[in-house]
Amino acid sequence: MKSQIVCTRPVMSTVLAFIGLLGVVALFALAKGLGVIDPTVARRATGLLLGLMIIVVGNLVPKLRPMNSPATDPAEAGAAERSAGWTLVLMGITYIALFGFAPLDLAAHVSPFVGLGAIAVIALNWTWLARGTLLGGAGSTEAMTELSEQAVEKRKVMISLLFGLLYVLVAAWIVFLVQDKSRGRELASWMILAIGTLYAIVYAVLESRRSTR
Amino acid sequence: MSAGELSDHFDVSKPTMSAHFAVLREAGLIGSEKRGKSIVYQLQMSVLEDALLRFARAFGWKLQASENSETKRLGGL
Numbered sequence: 219m220k221s222q223i224v225c226t227r228p229v230m231s232t233v234l235a236f237i238g239l240l241g242v243v244a245l246f247a248l249a250k251g252l253g254v255i256d257p258t259v260a261r262r263a264t265g266l267l268l269g270l271m272i273i274v275v276g277n278l279v280p281k282l283r284p285m286n287s288p289a290t291d292p293a294e295a296g297a298a299e300r301s302a303g304w305t306l307v308l309m310g311i312t313y314i315a316l317f318g319f320a321p322l323d324l325a326a327h328v329s330p331f332v333g334l335g336a337i338a339v340i341a342l343n344w345t346w347l348a349r350g351t352l353l354g355g356a357g358s359t360e361a362m363t364e365l366s367e368q369a370v371e372k373r374k375v376m377i378s379l380l381f382g383l384l385y386v387l388v389a390a391w392i393v394f395l396v397q398d399k400s401r402g403r404e405l406a407s408w409m410i411l412a413i414g415t416l417y418a419i420v421y422a423v424l425e426s427r428r429s430t431r
Numbered sequence: 432m433s434a435g436e437l438s439d440h441f442d443v444s445k446p447t448m449s450a451h452f453a454v455l456r457e458a459g460l461i462g463s464e465k466r467g468k469s470i471v472y473q474l475q476m477s478v479l480e481d482a483l484l485r486f487a488r489a490f491g492w493k494l495q496a497s498e499n500s501e502t503k504r505l506g507g508l
Contacts (some may be wrong), residue, residue: 228459228477263490264498277478292464292473303478 229375232278235385236379239271240386258322261394265317265325268390269310275383276306282376285344286369298347302340303418309336330391377417385410459472 243264250260280303285295312332316325387411392402438448446448452472462475476484 279478280479280481281475283462283475292466292471296473300478300481303479307478369464 221392228278228281229372231293232274233375233379235274236271236382239267239274240382243267243271247357261326264390265329265394266314268329268387269313269317271383271386273307274309274310274311275379276303278379279303279306279376282372282379283369283371284376284380285347286373287351290347294347294350298343301343305336305340309333311384316337330395333387333391381387381414384413433466433471435469437472 241348246255246260246263246267249255250257276363280296280300283299285299287295309332313329316329316332320328385406388406389402392398392405396402434445434448434452437452438445441448443451446457452461452463460475461477462473463470464473
């Protein structure tokens with residue numbers, strides 16, 4: 219029943235597109251490892267596919283509303299999500315431009331900083347939103363919002379996609395910068411753990427604030 | 432906007448509005464949340480849909496366009 223509620227066509231196609239692109243990235247990595255394709259071609263293709271993945275996920279951020287919480291003001295949260303979606307889509311376009319047209323070394327060295335910059339902007343924006351809610355912003359004076367089951371399910375889908383994307387990005391950045399796959403995976407895992415914990419703390423605080431009202 | 436505020440902008444009955452909201456919600460174009468005693472509706476567009484809307488607006492497309500043409504068409508009859 220839940221899947222019928224949340225799996226509208228755009229959600230389903232985004233999840234399938236994300237998994238498909240992830241599969242193609244894995245195929246390129248395998249082909250590179252087997253020596254079937256040139257490492258330069260594999261790197262360029264990986265960068266282009268990463269750009270597409272970022273656009274696919276970013277496009278749906280405002281629709282699936284990852285910051286939708288009973289304690290946040292819907293209008294403020296909506297604005298933060300729209301801005302995050304646009305930032306991710308522009309980041310994806312930049313990746314495609316870099317890996318499509320710039321020299322590969324330049325693209326590999328510049329892209330992690332473009333990505334970190336974009337993620338920092340989104341993180342700051344969302345932290346500001348959480349801070350406003352905790353300190354009693356616009357939402358505190360109004361009646362509390364009750365999230366529908368559909369909204370909660372959509373939020374879960376988007377959070378999973380964002381964590382998946384972040385893991386792939388961090389692993390790729392480390393490989394692009396230091397050419398060390400094992401260190402890349404290790405750092406990506408730690409970063410996901412840290413971000414996941416931070417996200418859980420923010421939500422626990424928001425939920426406790428909701429219950430005390 | 433709440434359901435009541437939205438209804439004031441259209442010359443249709445509230446049950447008809449509710450049916451339209453249900454279709455839009457099913458299509459994922461709007462989201463609804465219960466806020467106190469009222470239901471608040473919000474437009475939920477993907478970045479691509481948002482970009483297309485901005486693009487269309489930049490070229491002079493307005494929501495009233497179809498309404499005006501409809502009025503003109505009816506006036507001409």
